[in-house]
Amino acid sequence: MTQDPTLVERVEYISINDSQPEEPGPVVPHERQIVDQVIAIWKEDPTTENLGVPKLHAIVKQKHPNWTVSEKRVKQLLKKFGLLSSQEQYTYAKDIKSELTPDIELPPKVQVVMTSKRGKCLYAKKPISKDELIWSEAPLFFVPPLANVHLVEHGSACANCGKLLQQTEMKTVLKGLDCDVCAEVWCSIKCKQMDAQLHGTLKHNVFNPSLKKPKIVDSNAFLELQEYCLKESWNALYAITLIYANMLLDKSGVKQKQFNAMARVSQDVRYKALDSGGGSFDNMNGGALFVQEQQETLWKEGYEKFLRVFPKDPISYKEFLLFMGTYNINNLDSSVFLTQSHLNHNCDPNTTVDTASDRISGLKVYAKRDIKEGEELTTTYVNPSHTLYQRQRELRVNWGFICTCNKCKSDAKESERRKSSSSSKKQDAKDIRNMLKETKKQVGDGEIELEIPHDNSTERRKSVRFDETVVAVSN
Ligand SMILES: [Zn+2]
Ligand SMILES: [Zn+2]
Ligand SMILES: [Zn+2]
Structure with a gap:
């Protein structure tokens, strides 16, 4: 038949x-x-x-x-x-560089080991029991949600943490928790204190180059950049602008050195992985493959706006892309954490990272199971319930490597x-x-x-x- x-x-x-x-x-x-x-x-x-x-x-x-x-x-x-x-597949793990972090205070049961292939790793110095709190930490750089920017401007959300404020709460917070100069308010004394210096620097500076000591930020340029980031849904540009302002305010220079010691990679190197692996991952571009030239035009436009915010302290375009790439591979829920950024990926990790719901309180890292002395501490960068293929692609595009963990091996089988x-x-x-x-x-x-x-x-x-x-x- x-x-x-x-x-x-x-x-x-x-x-x-x-x-x-x-x-x-x-x-x-x-x-x-x-x-x-x-x-x-x-x-x-x-x-x-x-x-x-x-x-x-x-x-x-x-x-x-x-x-x-x-x-x-x-x-x-x-x-x-x-x-x-x-x-x-195109990978860029080999292009990611990192250095030992200066001035870091490590949790008692944890040590950093520098490896040639995977950069900095965290290892257990002593056995850790299941569910044990290994460490907690506040963000090195806190980045509030970009989406709340307009609410913040109208005093309906905290100027520091972005928390939405209820009407009744707003009346009480106005008791000393509002800004003397603009309409913005904070949700708590803690937020007001945390934000005081950065708020003034970013929002209330009229830049005048003829002043003896010109301010580090041009507030008008910052507000313009903020609007631009909202329009383009460009969280990373907003984040690195806040981070750079924070770095400039840190007279000791330690925060900048710590950030620069993190796994570093240029955004254009990361972009190659996206381009070679189905650009449609990209939410921002609505599912169409975004061609390299368009991407470059956008980066340059963002760079120009960034430069205008910091007229006294320009960085090169190359540094700008490096800044953005480094931020993108190290942030967690938009903010950057110093110790947590040392954790390498495993699809079946031995730690759980809990971020606080109020965002500014930082995170807590727990043991997911018993961890032996000398075992590497790992976290997952992707949703472990995703399929092997999805995880592999997300990891390759976003972090530049092909995962060969035990879960990936057994899933492949x-x-x-x-x-x-x-x-x-x-x-x-x-x-x-x-x-x-x-x-x-x-x-x-x-x-x-x-x-x-x-x-x-x-x-x-x-x-x-x-x-x-x-x-x-x-x-
Ligand atoms: Zn707050
Ligand atoms: Zn203000
Ligand atoms: Zn894996």
Whole structure:
């Protein structure tokens, strides 16, 4: 008996994909349309990430019957954009440099070890028991939520921590917790004290270069930059501006030295990983691949605005990109923590990092299980419940390395095992299809519907991959 392969393929794909309205006339799609479509297919159903090029091509054709695109072209494009899973992937871990941190006070059971391959690592000096608090720390640089900036300006959120203030609370806080110069208020004495110097520096300085001692910040330029960051949803630019102001206010210079000793990498080096691995990760650009030239224009625009905020202390464009890249790989919930930034990644980490809900109180690091003396302390940079493929890509794009932890190794084995078992299931489905076709032939009319048995094991999983904050890279 001969099979009709097109029929078999059609039946199979119709059952797993939403059909789309027919598009008129044949078109030759642009390469970015094809790549975006493949990424959209993966996003819709992560199980399709394991499919080979012929099947992906078939799904693309099914979604766009009018597209003139060969399997060969799909393959070439996936290769060009570094999206073939078998392909050698661009990494930049080798470009990340770090130094031993000056003036750091380490928790009693923890020591820093400098390694050639993975930079600074934290190790347990003594055994640590499950659930034990290993350390707590306040942020080295606190960065409030950019989204609350307008609420802060109207006195509806704390000028330091960004906490939203209730009406009744606002009346009480006005007792000494408001700014004498502008409309901003703080939620507590603690916040007011913490913020006093930075607030005045950023918000109340009219820059006058003819003054004997010109101020370090031009407040008008800062307010303009703040608006710009909001408009572009550019959290990293906002953050490094606040951090740089903080550094300049720190007369000892220690904070700057500590930041500069962190794992350092330039944003343009990170961007290459994004460009080679499906730019659609990028929330900021709405799912379209953002071309390098556009990205550079944006960086330069941001750099100009940054320079205007600090007329006395300019940095070079190269330093600016380094600043941004370093911030992006080291921040946690926007803020930067000194000891925590030493923790390396593992998809099955032995610590849990708890950040306080009020944001400014800092974080607490607990042992997730018993930790032996001499064991490395690890955290996870990505959501451990994501699939192997998602984690690998997030880690490669955002932190520049390919994870080879035990969880990744065992997940890879598991996925191999599933692949071979799913091909045997496919064989079963094929046998049933043949049987149905045979029956149909015997009955001799079209009344019997060809139905593929539903396979519960491949039920569509909710995809979180592109919706979550991997945004760091975009900034
Ligand atoms: Zn506050
Ligand atoms: Zn003020
Ligand atoms: Zn891993």
